[in-house]
Amino acid sequence: MKKALSVLLCVVLVVAICAMSGCAQQEESTQQTNDPLYVAMAVPVTGNQAMYGEYFSTAAQIKVDEVNAAGGINGRQIVLEVFDDRGDVAEASNLAQKICDDEKYIAVIGGFASTSVLASAPIYGENGMPQMVPAASHMDITKVSDYTWLQASVADEMRNFFNMVVDGIGSKKIAYIYLNNDSGLSGLELLQGFVEGREDIELVAAESFNEGQVSDFTPLLSKLKQAEPETIMISAQYKDIANILKQAQQMDFGDTTFANLGTCYSDEFLTLAGDAAEGFYVSTLYFADNPDEGVQEFSQLFYEASDGKTANQFASQAYECMSMLVYAFEQGATTREEVQQALLGISEWDGLTCTSKYTDRVPEKEGVPIMVKDGKWALAEY
Amino acid sequence: MKIKSNRIFRKLLFCIMACVLISLPLLGLSNFVMRLAVFVWIYILLATSLNFTSGVAGQVSLGHAAFFGIGAYVSALLSLKLELHFLICLALAAAAAGVSGWLVALPAMRLSGGYLAIVTLGFGQIVYIVLLNWIDLTRGPMGLVGIPSPVLFGIEFRKPQSYYYIALFFCVAVLLLFKNYIGSRAGRNLMAIRDDETAAAAMGVDIYKEKVKAFAISSAIAGIAGSLYAHFMLFIDPSKFVGDESTAILSMVVLGGLGSMKGSIAAALVLTALPELLRGFSRYRMLIYGILLVAMMITKAVDWSRYSWYDRMQQWIQRVVQAINRKKGGWKNGAA
Amino acid sequence: MQFFTQQVVSAIALGSVYALTAIGYSMVFGVLELINFSHASVFMVGAFLYYILTNIAALPGLPAFLLSVLITGFLGVAVEKITLRPLRLNNQPKFASLISTIGTSIILQNIMFLLMGSETLPYQTLFPGQSISLGETRISYMQIVIVAVSTMLLVSLSLFIKKSRAGMAMRATAQNYDAAELMGISVDSVISLTFFIGSAIAAISGIFVCMNYQSVDITIGTSFGLKTFAATVLGGIGNLGGAVLGSLIIAFAEVFTAAYINTSIRDLAAFVVLVIVLLVRPNGLLGKPVQKKV
The missing domain is CATH 3.40.50.2300 (Response regulator)
Structure with missing residues (x-):
């Protein structure tokens, strides 16, 4: 009895799937104007x-x-x-x-x-x-x-980011924190390439973390603090960065500036990070308050x-x-x-x-x- | 038509189903349905592999996706870096997964209950983290791109219609292996261990050794599934081989009934197809999936005979079947 | 030296965060011998309830806290009644309950997703920004609160289980389900009570953890859940002190690996430690080996 039921169930399922997506076969192409x-x-x-x-x-x-x-x-x-x-x-x-x-x-x-x-x-x-x-x-x-x-393009974004930190903020010693995903990792490779091309710039530390890991960044931050960077570049999602900034605030990083590659630009980030975000730089591809007409529209x-x-x-x-x-x-x-x-x-x-x-x-x-x-x-x- | 005998009727049904399944790619179904079909075979393979350990031997394993992942990565890397033939990659992937499984089982099979569960979960996590961070080998989160499709007898098995046969072949082979194993002495030993370890030990079964063996076989087969997956997707990254995947596979085994081959086939089919069928509900899809999962567990559990209407319905159906049989056949069928 | 002290402080802080949740987990696990995957989701629901009550219903802190904890407790009881009791009463294998709790976890997570979305929301905290300094190391008030709360939980729960009648009933059920029933203990009630307390503790820990990190989102249950589960088992299932010990060990392993070896493999260290400990002591550090009787 049970076996017959299960066989029936399977057959019904197969037929259902075919019916639902088999319909796709009968779609006419959009020839009519x-x-x-x-x-x-x-x-x-x-x-x-x-x-x-x-x-x-x-x-x-x-x-x-x-x-x-x-x-x-x-x-x-x-x-x-x-x-x-x-x-x-x-x-x-x-x-x-x-x-x-x-x-x-x-x-x-x-x-x-x-x-x-x-x-x-x-x-x-x-x-x-x-x-x-x-x-x-x-x-x-x-x-x-x-x-x-x-x-x-990650190469493009990283180039803009690097230029902002090095030419804009003017730091010579930089550190890099990144989420261990493809953009973070390729970001590191690109950054290392850029740093090699500039004799006066030094990458003093690079640390990564995995997604879904607990939100505790204190060991990572204390390691970076020891390397004494002038700017810490971060490539991660905004909720992690908010945590990083708050925990960094606890650890007294002095004049070190923090910067990110575009993912932080949102109101949600500001609410999450609170006053720990003061003085935080972002290299974004879009800024809503840009006086440009098209952007405003x-x-x-x-x-x-x-x-x-x-x-x-x-x-x-x-x-x-x-x-x-x-x-x-x-x-x-x-x-x-x-x-x-x-x-x-x-x-x-x-x-x-x-x-x-x-x-x-x-x-x-x-x-x-x-x-x-x-x-x-x-x-x-x- | 006479319902002659249960056995012949069932054999006929089986032959019809087999013909349908073999000719499925030729029925002109959409590419999408064929893709799903390939995934169903791969998941049946995975469910069966976990059935060895968790179903037949009763050892809970919450990290099975790790062996799926090891198989996938080994197979992909061998074909990408060393350009080995698909079948060799698959064999080596199975071997790698099997050996890893054996190594994990050596310490793990000494544990039981919650301890075993968390250790397997932990191993699953360890493999995932290694896959994610051993960038030089696995390219970590960047994933492996451009995995070659299998080329057999000069044909490239790239489209779902053709890959279907590869998946079908390996799946059926493993199912046959499973069926034989359960029926054999080794299989019965495992079931004895599942039902009562102390009694089994008293009967002379080397519990530890049998458990380790089962776990190793289980992982090797998961490795085969991994290889099939990698060469079908043509792109893999660590995100597929996480705890959620392990629990999904375990759900299939439990839903189908521990140790039941037909059960895990049905469950794999249902649980793979379910998200697709629910697609129309988009935002509520996963919620419904969760509800169905719990519902399926409860329905299996509830003693339905306590509810008279169900009981009556079942009796009615039974009486009808009996009546048909009695009318058509002789004394043999009267005694249903 | 300062670097080292900072790590020790971080480890203790992290350990107590894990301990909060692990204690509740251990208790439920001990009584029921059930791997309860939904515990992590209940943790998350509890945290969200506090958010909803304080932000949307604009209740002040303490009543919101108590209300969240109570509601979550009852949620736990409901979950047990609906999704686990039928399985238990029909002697289904433990696997079935496991899968059922997974299903429950998916349901709870998705309900919260539909209600609150998947974004990370800011969480009210106690004593924002205030801390004390030990040399160059800073310890926030919140972290001290968490250590205090875990200690209180540990002590009060242990006393409850050892001294009270209900606690004794729970211990009896944990030891031998059938015998307890024969002795006249209403096992159903005991289990409901266990779930109530377990879920309430999950809510308490969820709320404090989110206060510590000042944010909440639907994934916090799963990200903390795994490590706390490991901590529970490491210390010995059912042993509350073990849960705290396990939490500290895992936290230390994580933090010191992150600081001295590599930050991205900190999780790896935690699980490797787990595996090694279980190899040496298959019943956890403080767990008692269960006698298998014929």
Whole structure:
């Protein structure tokens, strides 16, 4: 009795899965002129990284609404469909396959972490699906597939960061704390390269920590204190950095300045770090209070769309991903390959929130150095 | 049609299922479903491997994903750095995982209960941290990119439709191995250990040795699964081989019934497919998964005969089956 | 020398943070012989309750604290009744309970996710920024409070278990479930009580830990859970003093590895120490070997 039931259950499950996704086979391609243009988004909607998925989807939707309100592209509306990859590698790759199987999607924005992108890129590449990567900056991404488009390159970001510390703040002895993930690690390699190129600069210490580890940074900080750096550069997520700053405050670091590579720029960070963040420098790619017109406009749009949140790097980059796709659509692209070709035609992207020079699908951008002054974000002063 | 005999009916059902499973890639299903199918086979393999230790021998292991990871990394590194053939990589991955399992089991199998659980959990963590920090070898969080697909008889097994057969082959081979093992003396020894260690020892079973052996075999098979995973995903990083994965595999073993081969197949299928089926609920997906997990445990546990309606339903179904049998067959089938 | 002192201070501080949680874990574990994965989530829920009550319901500190602890206690009882009792009453293998607690953990985490999101939220603390100095080393008031609270917990729980009737009932149930029932102890009530106390302690530790780090998010349960679980086992399951000892050992291993060897392998050190200790003493440092009777 039980065996028959379990066999029945299995058969039902198999049929259910086939039914749910087999439908994808019957989708007609968007040949008719008034069908919408479908863009998929594969980001974390649940799980630890869900907040980033939200930034991405809110920001991209702003562009979509903007274009649709103006009548769409040649009369065709854009539809953005968001899928959850849970921040898991296997999930990301399966999702990639699911999206590619469905003929109607002609571009995809996603995922968040470099690992999700690296897992899904081969599949998008094989299916000729242009993949706009909003945040990940791992060095290998563009090598894995010809169809990946970055919004940030770790080499670029690190260069801006280094310049801010060395030329802006003017430190000669630097230390580096990093989260043991791909950006932290590649950051270290790049930093070591930069330091070698400058005789007057010395990297006195470099310490890492693992994700999900307990929030106690005192041994790490006391080690760094012994090396007496002038600036401590940190590459980690904002909640860890808030902890680091608070614990450092306890340990009396004197005049040492702390700086970060863009992940801290948010209001949540300020609330978490409190007064320990005073004098903290960040090299960001997006600053909401930047007097630039385009930036102001986007900040306002995002503020309204997200019920009062301040725009940040992640939001602006997702917006740019969508804008680049819109550009491709405006060039007349209606299939995956056409979108790819249109994107390849971009050598310099003049976006609403930034300008990037593209070489081999990797951008070069100018960073904006900012700092925390009187408990608020302001342009950096040295 | 006569329901002649239970055995023949079951054999027929089995043949039909086998034909369907073998021809699945040819049915024109979407790539996505085929991908899922490959993962189902890999997870059946993993569940079966854990079944050796936890199911049949009754030794709780909460760090099984570590051996999955060791297998994956060894196989990937061998194929990337030394460009060895897929089958050699797989064999060596299984060996590496098996040896690691054996080394872990040597101290661990002297423990029991909560102590064993936490030690296996600890080993799982240790392997994860090593994978993450031994950057020179594993590239740590950067992961291994561009793992080559298997090439056998001149064909590259890259698409899910073709990889399906590789996964199917190894999975079936292991299942046969498992079935034989349970039926053999070694298997019965393990089950004796699970049911009552003291009695088993009294009957002359070398408890420690048998447990270590089972653990080693278990890890070796997990290594095979790891290799299959690596050469299908073409990219691996340490994030997959963590405690959560171990507990997911253990859930499959427990759900299917400790030691039950068919049970872990069904459970692997259900637990792999479940997140997919729940995709429509996006934000609530994991919550529903958790609820279902608990519900499944409770339903297995609850003595349903206490609830008369269920009892009555079961009796009714039984009576119908009996009636059919009695009408169609002779005295043999009357005695259901 | 100063560097060394700093590490010792950090280790004791970290150890007492672990000890807070490990004590509760050890007690539940001891009575039920159950690996309770949901304990970590209950810890997190307790911490969040305090956040919700103080920030959203704007209750003052003490009532919010007491209320959070009580609610969490009852939550623990409910969890046991719904997810574990059916398994226990039907003599399911221990594995089934384990998986059930994993499911509960997923449920609790996701409920908090749906309610509070996955962002890290700032946590009110006691005595913000105040500390005393031992030479160049600073010890915050919060850290002293935690050491004090763990000590108090240890002492009061030990007394409760040794001297009170309920405590005796718990010990009897831990020793031999069936015999306890035969002696007229309502095992169901004892187990509910254990869960109540265990969950309440989890809430207390969750709140203090979050105060210490001044932040809370849905992952704090899992990140602390593993180490405290290890600490519990290291010291001997069911032995409260052992839980504290285990916590200190693990904290020392972590901190000194981080400071003198490499910061990124500190977790590794903790687990390696665990494995080594269990090799030498398979029942934990202070645990008593369980006699296997035929």
